[in-house]
Each structure stands twice: as C-alpha cells, then as structure tokens.
Amino acid sequence: MVGVGLPVVLWAPAVLGFALVALPVVGLVLRADLVRLPELMTSEEALTALKLSLFTAAVSTLLTALLGGPLAAVLARSRSAAVRLARPVVLLPLVLPPVVGGLALLYTLGRTGPGGRLLELWFGVTVPFTTAAVVLAQTFVSMPFLVVSLEGALRTAGERYERVAATLGAAPATVFRRVTLPLVLPGLGSGLVLAFARSLGEFGATVAFAGSLEGTTRTLPLLVYQQREVDTDGAIALSLVLVVVAVVVVAVARPRVAEGAQ
C-alpha cells in the first residue's frame, strides 16, 4: 500500500535528530584506540565490572518481572480509586533524576533510615553499599519501563477474551495463566528487555545508594565514569562494550515491540 506521502519539510529535522543520536556513537568509535581495544576491553577490572553488571541487571530484571508484572496487571485491571491514585507514583522513577532516587533509597534503607533500622534490627542486614543495593537501585529505576509496556499490552488485549474464558468455566487464576499471560507475552518480553537495558546502564541511583566498590558495587557505567580522566582509552573501550550490549538488546527487543504493536 502507498501512504499519502510525507511533507518534505519533516525530513530536515528528522535527519538532524537521527544525527544527534547516531553521530556521538561514531565519534566514540573514531576516538577509540582500536589496536589496544581487545586488551582494554578484557582487562581484569573491566571483566569484573562487566560480570557484576550482567549479574545485577539479570537479578533486577527478574525482580522487575516478579513485582512489576503483577503491578501492571493490577494497574490495568483494577477499578479501585486507590489504584488510580497509585498509578502516577509508580511512574515517578521515569521522570525523577536517578540520583534523587538513589538518595531516597539511601535515606529509607540506609542505617539511619526507618526501613534500614528495622532490617538491621530484625535480620541484621545492612543494604547500602552492597550488591543488593545495586540490584534495588536498578529495579527502582527500570521497573516503570516494564510496567508501562505491560500495562499497555494488557489494555490493548482488553478483557473480552478474559470474559469469554470465564464463561467457559475458567477460574480467575486459569484465565490469567491460559489467556491473559499468553496474550501479553510480546509486551512482557519487550518490557523486560527494556528494563534489562535500563538496569545495565544505571548510574545515578547506584552511585548514590551503593557507592563504587570494586567487585561489589562498581558496575560498568560506574567504572567508565571513574576511568574517564585516569584512563581515557580504557573508559572509551568500556563504553564501546556498553554500546555493543545496547545494540544487541535493541536488536533482540525490536521485533517483539513491533509484534506487540500489531
């Protein structure tokens, strides 16, 4: 099918916008010391940070699925007024500067915070400046991505199929497992990939809540930031690692997003 055509005037800003996104990546590649790249990318420090990044992002994505999935379901289906009021709160991390989120976590779950004190008293656990803090910071920041994507998918799928399933004798748990979940699987998938990518790139909340301790809380973005003046070439090499991961994530997620939009 042929569209109705695009006003020519849109092309110039479109190209400019694309350049704004694409050119910095090119600049990064041009600036990189390509000869030493493999060596810099696989330094022990880099591998430790990469492993930590992948591990924490994976755990936070799992946490996002376990908490954010049900949260999205409640937001999409509940008609309660309290839920309507809760909705903007859930989306707060999307617009909040991550470093503010990190501070908020610190003053809630830190040693002097109300939550932190209880955790220490009851379980003898201190959260800040541990790997758990990294995971919590990442989950805080990335959960809204899943919630938005999944809630949209749930609303698009609508309740018509769920009603039919109920009249066929399916109890609510069966309806959710056999009808709702399969229908929103593409939305869930793309939401999780987005959340994983966001976790992997998390910086502000992590640095405020978990600090930058090598092997424990220094993820790849934190390492890049720390190295940028000490060892510029190393920082650029690590940045390229993040670019590669991001490209892979987008390549994997994109078909699912498209499928979800059908």
Next chain:
Amino acid sequence: MIEVAGGRLIAELTVRRPSFTLDVSLEVAAGELVAVLGPNGSGKSTLLGALAGLLRPDTGRIELDGRVLTDTTAGVHVPAHRRRVSLLAQQALLFPHLSVAANVAFGPRCAGVGRAAANEQARGWLAEVDALELARRRPGQLSGGQAQRVALARALAGEPELLLLDEPLASLDIDVAPAMRSLLRRVLRGDRGGGDRGGNAVGARTALLVTHHLLDAVVLANRVVVLAEGRVVEDGPAREVLTRPRSPFAARIAGLNLIPGTGCAEGLRTHDGTLVSGLLDAGVSGLLDAGESDSWDGAPAVAVFAPSAVSVFRQRPDGSPRNVFAVRLAALEPHAEVVRLRVSAPPGGPDWLDGLAADISPAAVADLGIGDALGDVLWFAVKATEVLAHPSVH
C-alpha cells in the same frame, strides 16, 4: 423425540444504567430458545451480561436448573466461571494463541477433563459444527463464518446449562449467515434434518438469542421477547408477536404499521384524540361480549395495519369511511416489486405518524408525481377493515 439439554431459567432483575434501567422478569423452560429483540440501547446485552455473571444486577434473583446464581437480598453472586452459562458473541473471540482444537477443548479442560479426553470431546464438537477439518488451524487462518462455527463448538463444549447468543450472525457476510443459521437450528433445536449424524448429545438447548433479525426469531426461537427501554413489552410465540405486534419495534421489524393509543368501541383513540377505526382483536371482542368493556375502553392499545393496506393521495380524499392522515413524505425505499414510502408527521402533526409506511407500485409513484417530492404533504388512507386494534402492555 428431541432430548433436552440445559436447565430452566428463572430471572428477575434490575440493572440501573445512566441512560436506562433494565427491569426484567423472564422465565425460560428447559430446552426452550427465546429470541430477545429490541432497539439498540434497550438493555439486551445488559441482560445477557447479568445472566452470565459478568455484571452484578442492582436487585434481583437468577435461578438456573434449581441453582441460585444471583440473589441480591441474600448477597449471592456466583462468579461467571461457576455458572455453566456460555456466551457466544457477535465476534467469535477465539483465543488467538491456541489452535482451533485447543480453543474448543478449553471448556472441558477447565472442567477438569484430561488433555486426551478433552481433545476427543473437542473433535466431537467440531464435527458437530462441520469444522473438524479446521482442528489444527490457528484462529487467524479462519474466515469469519468458520471462526463463528468454531466459537459455537467452543461454547457448547463447556456443556452449559444456558447458552447466551448475542447477535451471533450480525458480523457474518450475507452469504455465510444462512448456513450458520441452519447450523444453529440443527445444533440448538436438536433438529437433525433427517438422518442421525451421530456424535455428541444434540438436543433442544435452553438458550437466549439476542438478534435484530426477524428471520432468526422465526427460524430459531420458540418464543419472542421484545425489550424496550429496559422493559419486556412483548412476550409470546414468534408468530403471534410478529403478526400482531404491540410495540413499535416489533411492528417495524415485522414490516407493519403501528399506532399506539387507548382502546375505544370503534377501534383506538390516539393521545391527541384522533380516532383510528378498526376491527377489534378477538380477545377484545370476547371481553365486550361478556360486558367487560371497562377493561378495553381507555386501556393501552395499539392499532396495526400493513403498509400494503395504505392508499396514497396528493389531495385529501373524501367519501368512503376510512382513516385519513396527513403525512410528510420522508423517504422512498425500493422493495421487491413495490416502493415503500416512509413518512413523518407534517409540521404540527402528531408524533405517532413518524415512521409509518405505505407500499405502492412504481406506476403509482409516477402517477402521483412524488418521485422527487420528499418533504411534501401527502394523504394516507386506510380502510377500517384493514386495521386491527388490540391491547398492549403499556
């Protein structure tokens, strides 16, 4: 003998909506199929939703096969999945991620039937609706008619006590609908049309069929209920409701003219005082003969006459004793061999003239010179012997 599948339904309920209040009392015998007719917004879908348990009536009681499904005074509201009430809607709504066979097996699986046995049952029901060859397909690969057949099999596979059909033919192509209609007749009425086809138990099913289509009501239903503004305004055998309609909606789908008013000895008097002369309903004549004229005089009544009984004139006709109304020509609709004139009230005229129709020949249209006379005032004349007056609910 036709076996009966499904239970007896006794429902009495009210649902308040911003635009109307549904207030219905309805009984459906086991194995009876009742067609529910009514204009848009009359509460048909709300009624089905309340019966299926998808919405809670404000007050009321619903009993199916002796089980209480809803009782607002006792606080009983059996959830949809435990009602054994299936719903077949205008859209097939087959689960897109399941194969056709898995869609049909969904109900039995929910009832705790094992995978293999549920599959076997699904194949049986698919055979019943002539769709066995589609078993392995995905819903996306089906035509509208095929999908609706599969949806019917799926609804029946749950072995419901009550089947709700919400305009199941409305979204089908005009050349597919007749096949689906006769399938519904065979599967729902237990009408096997000759030889035994074998397969699952097919009997007369307790069912409510919401439809806009006169033919569905006549072909499928034992009984017709007409809803208007949330109330039952007619309830009776299909033939009776359609030949002697008491509500404007039933008259319209039956293709008859209907004038509401109150009963009088000569026929009917409209609310603005116009006398419509006509014959009295046999029941009314009986009442009058028995000296009970009070229950007719001034009681709600309707006068019914066919569009073909109307003569049309440019000038007011005089002479013969007949009913003559000034009307305004609103539309010309070509029908098979006649032209149907739709009219509305002329400026200042009574509103009961709106929507009346007259069928005249194309030659008469030419003689009258009204081919392009929309908006002109014409005269309708109907002989008293062509008008039948009978009591109405309101």
